[in-house]
Amino acid sequence: MRFADLLFLITLLGLLCGCTNAVESGHNTFLDSVDLQQMTDQMARSIVADARVQSAIHAKGPLRIVVQPVVNNLTAEILPRGQAEGFTSRVRALLSEKQPAQFTWILNRDDFYDLRKKELDAPLGPSPDAINPQYALTAVFTSLTHENSQGRSDFYVCSYELSDLQTRAVLWSDSYKVKKSAIKGFLD
Amino acid sequence: MNRIALLLISLVLIGSAGCASSAQQESDQGVVDYFMGDYAGAVELIKPAATKTDENFVLNNDRLASAALAAGDYDTAEAALLRSYEVINSVGVNNGGRSLGAALVSENIKVWKGEPFERAMVNFYLGVIYYMRHDYANARGAFENALFKLRDYGEQDQTDKYREVESNFTLGYLMLAKCYQRLGRDDLAKANFDRVAALRPDFAALADPKRNADSNLLVIVDFGRGPEKVSNNDGAFVGYRPSPRRAGPIPLPAVTVDGALVNLDGANLPPVDLLALAQDRRWESIDSIRAIKSIVGTGLIAGGVGDALVRRRADPAVTLSLVATGLLLKATSQADLRQWEMLPRTVFVLPLKLAPGKHDVLVEFPAFAGFQKLLRGVDVPQSGETTCFVHVERYNSLTPWPAYRGEIAE
Numbered sequence: 386m387r388f389a390d391l392l393f394l395i396t397l398l399g400l401l402c403g404c405t406n407a408v409e410s411g412h413n414t415f416l417d418s419v420d421l422q423q424m425t426d427q428m429a430r431s432i433v434a435d436a437r438v439q440s441a442i443h444a445k446g447p448l449r450i451v452v453q454p455v456v457n458n459l460t461a462e463i464l465p466r467g468q469a470e471g472f473t474s475r476v477r478a479l480l481s482e483k484q485p486a487q488f489t490w491i492l493n494r495d496d497f498y499d500l501r502k503k504e505l506d507a508p509l510g511p512s513p514d515a516i517n518p519q520y521a522l523t524a525v526f527t528s529l530t531h532e533n534s535q536g537r538s539d540f541y542v543c544s545y546e547l548s549d550l551q552t553r554a555v556l557w558s559d560s561y562k563v564k565k566s567a568i569k570g571f572l573d
Numbered sequence: 574m575n576r577i578a579l580l581l582i583s584l585v586l587i588g589s590a591g592c593a594s595s596a597q598q599e600s601d602q603g604v605v606d607y608f609m610g611d612y613a614g615a616v617e618l619i620k621p622a623a624t625k626t627d628e629n630f631v632l633n634n635d636r637l638a639s640a641a642l643a644a645g646d647y648d649t650a651e652a653a654l655l656r657s658y659e660v661i662n663s664v665g666v667n668n669g670g671r672s673l674g675a676a677l678v679s680e681n682i683k684v685w686k687g688e689p690f691e692r693a694m695v696n697f698y699l700g701v702i703y704y705m706r707h708d709y710a711n712a713r714g715a716f717e718n719a720l721f722k723l724r725d726y727g728e729q730d731q732t733d734k735y736r737e738v739e740s741n742f743t744l745g746y747l748m749l750a751k752c753y754q755r756l757g758r759d760d761l762a763k764a765n766f767d768r769v770a771a772l773r774p775d776f777a778a779l780a781d782p783k784r785n786a787d788s789n790l791l792v793i794v795d796f797g798r799g800p801e802k803v804s805n806n807d808g809a810f811v812g813y814r815p816s817p818r819r820a821g822p823i824p825l826p827a828v829t830v831d832g833a834l835v836n837l838d839g840a841n842l843p844p845v846d847l848l849a850l851a852q853d854r855r856w857e858s859i860d861s862i863r864a865i866k867s868i869v870g871t872g873l874i875a876g877g878v879g880d881a882l883v884r885r886r887a888d889p890a891v892t893l894s895l896v897a898t899g900l901l902l903k904a905t906s907q908a909d910l911r912q913w914e915m916l917p918r919t920v921f922v923l924p925l926k927l928a929p930g931k932h933d934v935l936v937e938f939p940a941f942a943g944f945q946k947l948l949r950g951v952d953v954p955q956s957g958e959t960t961c962f963v964h965v966e967r968y969n970s971l972t973p974w975p976a977y978r979g980e981i982a983e
Contacts, residue, residue: 404682406630407660408659410667461714530721537662570664
């Protein structure tokens with residue numbers, strides 16, 4: 386096979402097989418679904434395994450917890466409301482599924498009234514005005530970011546806390562850390 | 574040589590096969606409607622193309638965002654900008670066949686992500702939407718990212734170059750400072766206001782922390798035409814026009830509230846000039862490839878013609894092959910002229926302190942007769958800040974805005 390034939394075949398093959406769409410090939414340094422899963426799995430396990438949480442449950446019965454969306458302290462990064470809620474609501478979903486007797490989940494006031502405005506048939510549970518939560522599950526995401534013309538790197542620290550709403554004492558806390566980087570190449 | 578010519582012809586055919594789908598044609602028509610002032614119509618025309626994840630995915634979403642912002646449809650604008658944000662912040666989007674195709678066939682095959690100033694504006698508009706919704710944390714993130722995107726023009730260690738770019742985009746620092754102020758971080762707000770004043774001492778009034786803290790109505794005004802991407806006669810080298818000098822100075826806005834002129838006290842200067850930013854276009858590897866193809870193509874054509882003229886018994890097959898290959902190289906060295914053509918030349922940020930209640934706010938450009946926008950019944954709060962975004966164009970200049978959808982302060 387001559388050189389030109391080889392070039393012809395390789396180029397055509399590359400063009401026909403290698404074209405992906407705009408959202409298939411790329412990757413970035415943002416938190417993604419893998420992080421969501423790993424982080425929330427870790428937090429759910431950590432809460433249940435925590436001795437102070439267990440002793441509070443033994444002393445007071447199921448903990449009444451309100452879940453707040455993540456506070457975005459990330460550098461140069463957006464965390465849209467849906468994602469900000471997802472990172473804490475998955476912890477709630479996991480604990481509701483695995484340990485239903487240990488926790489009572491209360492919708493936060495905004496979500497409750499948003500849902501009521503939508504006039505959904507689904508039961509919303511007790512009104513936040515009718516039942517007082519004892520604890521708040523909160524999360525604050527921060528990052529150290531470096532970006533230049535060669536690429537970007539982000540070091541994330543995602544801190545979760547379960548704190549007493551009356552005393553502000555932190556009953557439990559844990560954090561998920563991950564570093565991500567992306568190097569720019571041809572046509573980036 | 575014939576085989577290579579055949580290869581190039583095949584590649585050109587492959588490259589042109591997917592061009593100009595009906596959705597893309599509608600999107601192009603949407604751009605025309607936008608410039609005619611039919612923003613809602615433009616949104617409907619661009620929407621189908623914006624869902625297609627092809628090489629124009631980012632471009633069409635940017636276009637959709639511009640039209641939706643001007644139409645006051647902030648949910649659509651946010652969704653479009655977030656789709657664009659995801660891709661422009663990714664690397665390796667063009668890996669594989671697209672890179673090869675862009676290098677060998679046509680640059681239009683690559684997934685368009687825009688120049689650094691276009692990427693910065695995606696983040697800026699996202700920030701504006703979050704700022705309007707009082708989601709200051711996300712607005713802060715977006716404005717920071719807008720500033721990060723400009724680092725492609727020059728690194729921070731290249732002080733002069735970077736400072737020049739920064740001084741043409743003080744808009745980012747200004748909005749970042751305002752976000753920090755609303756987030757209660759007065760230290761960081763002051764640092765960013767100070768940065769604005771250091772880069773542009775004439776912006777001291779606009780970057781005054783007290784003026785911004787007291788503001789209960791913020792009017793953000795999109796004005797003028799952004800840069801136009803053009804190629805030279807050869808089609809291989811690109812640049813932006815007009816230069817700021819050729820375009821002339823940016824006219825300054827005046828604001829009238831309920832018929833009374835507001836003294837803006839020097840806070841109506843343009844904190845960004847996209848014409849100036851676009852002049853700093855970075856040279857990329859693909860530009861070198863195009864230039865080499867163009868030069869080699871010219872050489873082959875000249876060689877083929879010269880061979881036929883100089884040699885008495887020139888082989889016609891050789892001459893034709895040289896000329897044909899040269900023409901193909903020239904044809905595949907055409908620059909990608911796609912651009913976010915709906916960008917303005919500048920964005921004014923006008924912090925106003927008004928009596929609480931409903932007001933009719935008129936933004937006009939005394940130097941440009943007819944360029945004005947009336948915001949009817951803007952609800953100004955006692956505390957907090959209502960933000961209105963307006964896009965001023967000639968054809969919509971006298972249209973009142975009953976469909977104003979500005980956010981009401983908390």
